[in-house]
Amino acid sequence: MNVPATLEVELDAVTNDAGETVYEVSYDRPLQPTLAIVTAVATIEECEPTDLRPLHDVVDTSALDRFVDGAWQRGSTPTVAFTFAGYDVEFRGPGHARLEPVT
Template sequence: MDRNLDTVVRETSTDAYELRLDDDRETTVSIAEAMATIQGCSSTDLRPLYHDVDPALLERVGSRSSRQSFHFVSNGFDVTVRGTGTVRIEHLD
């Protein structure tokens, strides 16, 4: 079972999920595991994020020391990473 299961919260009015990043984990790993949890599969079953986004950029934006946000699409999800340490993951239609 993915560790992110308890940190991924579904928004009740949309098909989106909110993920709070853990300072002790890489942002890319947290996002991949959250996507897998939402899809009901293993993170190894998904296309690696580095095919769709620069992992170093995700780490910088997700570091909480950044006031930036970054948006990308991967594995059928629309993803927004915020410098506040949260990630919004929404299924694409």
């Protein structure tokens, strides 16, 4: 399951230790982390990103992008987690996030 390459987002479904499907998201700069998450969730749900609840209703998107990008530039691993559109979202390092369905 992949989104168009122009968005530079890759989405891989994997099975966690509990046997549940989770999604590993990879993206490249300059794509904003928030756009990567919205694009990934829309791809999983097979809908348009505009069909989802706005991410800015859940988290300060500007602050999130600055935090994750800043960590990326410093070579550190950001620790950010929140719930969006039925998924627990966790940033796992520069250009990587994990989406786990909320059960």
